[in-house]
Amino acid sequence: MRANCWTGKRSVEVRDVPDPTILNRRDAIVKITSTAICGSDLHLYNGFIPTMREGDVLGHEFMGEVVETGPGVDDLSVGDRVVVPFPIACGVCGACERGLTALCENSNPNAGIAEKLMGHSPAALFGYSHMLGGYPGGQAEYARVPFADFGALKVESELPDEKVLFLSDIFPTGYMGADMAEVGPGDVVAVWGCGPVGQFAIASCFLRGAERVIAIDRIDYRLRMAAETGAETLDYEQVSVPEALVEMTGGRGPDKCIDAVGMEAHHAHGAVHAYDRTKQALGLETERPHVLREAIASCANGGIVSVIGVYGGVTDKFPMGSFMNRYLTMRAGQCHVHRYMPTLLEHIRNGDIDPSFVITHRLPLGQAPEGYRTFLEKADGCEKVVLTP
């Protein structure tokens, strides 16, 4: 089959690879109908996530049709249309029982590597490095889906791919950003980053009854998209974000702050950016944590900082004093997609939200390399690329 493979820093290539087969009893093989490039794929593309190997099949946002099931899968049949969550989760370990499927204790055969870097291993993810499992991803014609009886969500055929595809990652991830921040009626929320995950975080805040959402980015079209969802916007290259947030919230700061940027943040001030970029390049820190620092400093006393942007390792100049003395709470995590999928599917069915609003580019799988470039360069108004095998 054809699959989009990581071939080195800033390089991907669509190659012929073997077709997937059933390796475990609860596997299913899915013929992929739609797949997407995620912002977190750009961290891989830029070479910031360790333990990638040449030839790794990328992609963790995909859906399709079941074409084969293992002997342990009894609630899926050939022909079922499914959306696949990006974390791989067994459904029976302690973490899965508590709904923490991004922390499944059984899915990562390379847990030993992840433990060395992080202390304990989280769940494996599709197409996202060897320390997170070494599972081939879904930017391909077919994918093997482990624990398909627990993971794959069946969807009826009336809903087109474009409305349900993002249940695999970015919609639940944005939603979990709002959930971890306990966003509710009356809240003022600031969201850093208006990429696809940021857009879904903004939309989710409104779904949960937030009164005001302030969206922060520097790219025109991304801020416009956020404004269309109902957010007030700040261009961090035009204004000082901390000052603007103080002014917009009567001096209190936003009640909730969501970091939808992660390890590759930019900073309006060249010197600050250069400081972290240099340390990152030298391997002295893996992150450029401008957004995290700004979110903590800006958050209202007693507020919650929620981190859904991806971080990889260690960070520098973490404002612990501000965090501790002002009774802040921080929550962070890869999304427990399984837990949110049914509720969010219900929102889509009810017409509360149409997730396809983020799609700006539709390309055949063969043009994946072009899709990565366009998305990275934010060229041509690129917000979200959907690939069709």
Added chain:
Amino acid sequence: MTTTGTGSSRSNGTAGLVAGLGVFSLALGAAEVASPGVVARLAGVRDPGPTGRATTMLYGVRELVHGAGILGGRRKATWVRTRIAGDVLDIATVVAGAARSGASPTRLGLTLAALAGVTATDVAAARRLSQESDDGECRATAAITVNRSRGEAYRHWRNLEHLPEFMAHLRTVRVDPSGRSHWEASGPAGTTVRWDAEMTTDREDEEISWRSVAGADVENAGTVRFRDAAGGRGTEIVVDLRYRPPGGSTGAAVATLLGEEPNQQLRDDLRRFKQVLEIGEVVRSGGSPSGQSTRQQLAQRPAQPVA
């Protein structure tokens, strides 16, 4: 392993000797760094020159590292061995330097005698340290929580013939009617090692201990304990293995270099045990098609479907 009365007084003696070596390294290192020219002349070099001084200063930094390692480090025997390597280097340097630049024979002789004495002390200290801390026995421990009852976890382990299904090194375990078990495992470099073992403790749902009997290729003993995890989260399983690898501690060090770090190996085995109990089989991926394995984690296939 156990310490007797006389053993501990000998042990105190070694500790004093080793600390002395550490302080000596620091003092010599500080002198070499602060006044390289003076030290070089004392060692018999008539005119050290800039290169001589730079070399002496570098060696001083090296001494400081030895000293800090011996006094502050955890593996004192290893740090003392680095001193022996340093001694050899010093002797070679002094001899080469003397041959090149011409040295006062008296001073050179005294220097070499002093170096030889220091080397002998280092060797003695290293030997005493390794005799005390290393009798060739290795130990591995690991723990895991399995979302199953104590009884279920115990019973699966108690049937020793199940062990190869999750312990990567084991090929077969056969139990004969007398209760004695026959084990076959893959050893280093494709070899096969065999031993017979007997169960020394068997407390239902709590503990199983075993040890190899005379004639084992790899002498070993182990204990696995089962206890309830707090909050009804299943069973905590704690394994403690002791064994004498072929080739002693050197063999074990080589194995670690080859990706066979014993604690990680055991932890990976326990993860397989958890998978077998919780989901009925070992989980596989494109990068690790045979599942959890320490060696495989170092030698990953690309994350592509397995042909």
